[in-house]
Structure formats: C-alpha cells, structure tokens
Amino acid sequence: MRDTTSQDALPALLLEWYDVHAREMPWRVGPAARKAGERPDPYRVWMSEIMLQQTTVATVRDYFQRFVTRWPSVRDLAAAEDADVMGEWAGLGYYARARNLLKCARAVVSEHDGEFPADHAALLKLPGIGPYTAAAVSSIAFDLPHTVLDGNVERVMARLHDIHTPLPAAKPELMTKAEALTPETRPGDYAQAVMDLGATICSPKSPACGICPWRHPCAARAAGTQNELPMKSPKKAKPVRHGTVYLAQRADGAWLLETRPEKGLLGGMLGWPGSDWIDTAQERPQGPPPLPADWTEIPGEVRHTFTHFHLMLTVLTAQVPQESEPARGSFVRRQDFRPSDLPTVMRKAFDLVTN
Incomplete structure (x- = not known):
C-alpha cells in the first residue's frame, strides 16, 4: 500500500537526504558550506549549466576546470578571443552553446556591469539562456524558488506520481508536479537534491528504490511500474x-x-x-x-x-x-x-x- 506522506513533507525528506549524500561537484557549494554562509558563484553555476546541457557530468568536469582556470570570471571570458574559446570547447559538442557562452558573457558585462542579474526575467533575456538555465541559475545561485526540470527531475516526477503520459507530451504535467514541490526554504539545495536523486538513485535502469528517501510515497513503486517510467514516444529513425x-x-x-x-x-x-x-x-x-x-x-x-x-x-x-x-x-x-x-x-x- 502506498504511504500517505503529505506532499508538504517531501521537500524536507529530500533535503535531509541531500545533506548527507550530496554529490561533490567543482561548481557546487555543498550543503554544509552553504549552511556556513558560503554562496555559489553565479558565473560558475551558469557555466556548468550551459556545459551540462546534453552532456554528462563526467565529461564536463575537465572542461569546466579548464575554462574557469583560463577565464576565472565572466569579464575574463567576455574579453577572450572567439577562436580560443571555440578551441577549448572542441569535443564537448553542440557548438552553438559555445557561441552563446561568449555572447552571454559579453552581454552580462555590457548590460549588467559584469554581474549576473538575480532576477529570473532578466536572465531569460540573456543570449543562450532559456527557461531551464534561467531556473537553474535563479535557484542554485540566488536561492530563488524557481523549478528546475531536466531529464533527471522528469524521471523522478513521473515515478513519484506514476504518470504514464509519454514524453515529451508529459512535460507540462511533470512541470506542474515539480513546481508544487519546490519549497520556499532552501530552493537552491532542493533543486540540486532532486537532480542528484534522479542521477544516483532514481536512475533510468534498475532504480535503487530501497534506499530512496521518497520510496514510501512513490506511486510507481507501489504500483510496480517504476522500471517502465517515464514513458517515451517512439523516436524517428535518423537520416x-x-x-x-x-x-x-x-x-x-x-x-x-x-x-x-x-x-x-x-x-x-x-x-x-x-x-x-x-x-x-x-x-x-x-x-x-x-x-x-x-x-x-x-x-x-x-x-x-x-x-x-x-x-x-x-x-x-x-x-x-x-x-x-x-x-x-x-x-x-x-x-x-x-x-x-x-x-x-x-x-x-x-x-x-x-x-
């Protein structure tokens, strides 16, 4: 039988798990450091989020370290030669991201005096920043209650609520479910926690339900459908x-x-x-x-x-x-x-x- 834990209790359960099991990332301020007063650098958060689009954490780590070593601030990146940035990006793929990286850095310098705006609407106006990246930077860098919905979060929401609508059609429903859980307290840590949950426990294959902090209220686990979700529409053959x-x-x-x-x-x-x-x-x-x-x-x-x-x-x-x-x-x-x-x-x- 499915547990009746209230939706209001879920963020606290997840944050309690995250405080112990948060992944260490070169761009992340962990929960202990954040509690001690350290704040994330919006430049590093933004850089990591752009790099992580369509790319794995393992691949991004070395690229991120090279970029922030060579260009430690958004002003340094904005002043870089295009060819140098494109050369450092080589092999990371989706090269429009690198072009937009430069355009965005230069816009931050010219329009915001070298400081990323702590405003979701203003972030959306910057080159290369869409709804996902704006939400990620808003929540992680500035601790604003904006909802991040990536593939990991989609999978967690689909299983938590046993949603069988195939992706991508399910995205609006999954966003609604994710928004309902986004807390006003520690939204930045929560955003990273739910992504960590999807990456490490609620994985695409063979999820480790037995150690999941949301195992009791999870509807898919109760129904035995967790391995089927999220459903996806058939892909067309690539030409x-x-x-x-x-x-x-x-x-x-x-x-x-x-x-x-x-x-x-x-x-x-x-x-x-x-x-x-x-x-x-x-x-x-x-x-x-x-x-x-x-x-x-x-x-x-x-x-x-x-x-x-x-x-x-x-x-x-x-x-x-x-x-x-x-x-x-x-x-x-x-x-x-x-x-x-x-x-x-x-x-x-x-x-x-x-x-």
Missing part, C-alpha cells in the same frame, strides 16, 4: 547524410584549415574544407577541392552522429607545394595547429589520415 572533406598538407607540415560559418552546425569552429552534407548516397557529394592537387581517397570513412542525423564523410588527402594558394581556407603552421582544437567529427578525419 544519413554524406559529404567529403579535403585534408591538404604543405611541404613544411602546415595544414589547410578554414573557419566554418558562424551559423549552422559547428559554426565558428575550425574544420577541413569540404562539400555540403546531403541526404543522398546515390551520388557522393564532393564539391570543388580547395586547390589543385593529386588527391587520394583514404580507405574507410568518418562516421559521426549529430542530434538529428548520422554523417558519413569521405576523406581525400594530398601533399601540396609550399607555394600553394588555396581557393578557400588558409594554411596553419604545424607548431600552431592542435588537433584538439578541432570538433570531434573533424578530428576523426585527421585521425583517419594520420594513423
């Missing part, structure tokens, strides 16, 4: 796109690279000149090479998956004379070129040629 990239190396070891257009996938990132990416494999897109050369096709292909499609790239390479003048891109000296500055798909092409 496959095809393209070609050209890797040219000069006699002195310099590589031919170009900066991709600001808009679109991998916008503002370094990359190899190449063709458009199209959905047909009937006629492999090549596009004109960036300069005349004896191009050789490398056996195999680059395979990479983006959010909405799979990509397959044919790789052609050539050794070109020192005096070569490309029609697009420019040569980057060997000592100035770091493969780690390339986005993952472009680095795969480099690895195919050099390994």
Whole structure:
C-alpha cells in the first residue's frame, strides 16, 4: 500500500537526504558550506549549466576546470578571443552553446556591469539562456524558488506520481508536479537534491528504490511500474547524410584549415574544407577541392552522429607545394595547429589520415 506522506513533507525528506549524500561537484557549494554562509558563484553555476546541457557530468568536469582556470570570471571570458574559446570547447559538442557562452558573457558585462542579474526575467533575456538555465541559475545561485526540470527531475516526477503520459507530451504535467514541490526554504539545495536523486538513485535502469528517501510515497513503486517510467514516444529513425572533406598538407607540415560559418552546425569552429552534407548516397557529394592537387581517397570513412542525423564523410588527402594558394581556407603552421582544437567529427578525419 502506498504511504500517505503529505506532499508538504517531501521537500524536507529530500533535503535531509541531500545533506548527507550530496554529490561533490567543482561548481557546487555543498550543503554544509552553504549552511556556513558560503554562496555559489553565479558565473560558475551558469557555466556548468550551459556545459551540462546534453552532456554528462563526467565529461564536463575537465572542461569546466579548464575554462574557469583560463577565464576565472565572466569579464575574463567576455574579453577572450572567439577562436580560443571555440578551441577549448572542441569535443564537448553542440557548438552553438559555445557561441552563446561568449555572447552571454559579453552581454552580462555590457548590460549588467559584469554581474549576473538575480532576477529570473532578466536572465531569460540573456543570449543562450532559456527557461531551464534561467531556473537553474535563479535557484542554485540566488536561492530563488524557481523549478528546475531536466531529464533527471522528469524521471523522478513521473515515478513519484506514476504518470504514464509519454514524453515529451508529459512535460507540462511533470512541470506542474515539480513546481508544487519546490519549497520556499532552501530552493537552491532542493533543486540540486532532486537532480542528484534522479542521477544516483532514481536512475533510468534498475532504480535503487530501497534506499530512496521518497520510496514510501512513490506511486510507481507501489504500483510496480517504476522500471517502465517515464514513458517515451517512439523516436524517428535518423537520416544519413554524406559529404567529403579535403585534408591538404604543405611541404613544411602546415595544414589547410578554414573557419566554418558562424551559423549552422559547428559554426565558428575550425574544420577541413569540404562539400555540403546531403541526404543522398546515390551520388557522393564532393564539391570543388580547395586547390589543385593529386588527391587520394583514404580507405574507410568518418562516421559521426549529430542530434538529428548520422554523417558519413569521405576523406581525400594530398601533399601540396609550399607555394600553394588555396581557393578557400588558409594554411596553419604545424607548431600552431592542435588537433584538439578541432570538433570531434573533424578530428576523426585527421585521425583517419594520420594513423
């Protein structure tokens, strides 16, 4: 039989659990430190939330440390060179986030004198900050009672209330349930607690219900449906796109690279000149090479998956004379070129040629 613990008691139960089991994060002020008066740095909270979108905590940790070491404040980041920031972001994916990171930092400096506004509506007006990020920064950084709804919280709410409406259609209902539980007291700790609960106990597979602080009032546990939730609508098959990239190396070891257009996938990132990416494999897109050369096709292909499609790239390479003048891109000296500055798909092409 389901426990009749009142909804009003649930936040206190969760916070009691969080005070003991909070995860340690490089961007987090833990419950003990917060109780002692330490306050989170809004810059670090914002940075972590942007990085964590569509990315795991384990992946983000090192990137976060590098960013805040190199740019310790929002003013430092706002003054950074775009290429430096995009290079540090390489490999983290979803590159529009990096472009918006810079735009937001510069807006905070120019419009708010270098201080993140402690106001949910003002945060929403900043570049790259949507409802989720605004709620996260409002609650975690400024302890305002705004509700954070990420995948972990959606899963917890779906199970707590035994909601079988498939995602994404269930989002409004799950938000309503989550908002009803957001407390006025310690809302920042509560927001992190419910995310921790989903990440460590109410996990997607085999949730550890026996040690969950909400095990007794959980409707899905009582019904035995916890492993089925949250329900999700069937995903459409991703299309496959095809393209070609050209890797040219000069006699002195310099590589031919170009900066991709600001808009679109991998916008503002370094990359190899190449063709458009199209959905047909009937006629492999090549596009004109960036300069005349004896191009050789490398056996195999680059395979990479983006959010909405799979990509397959044919790789052609050539050794070109020192005096070569490309029609697009420019040569980057060997000592100035770091493969780690390339986005993952472009680095795969480099690895195919050099390994």
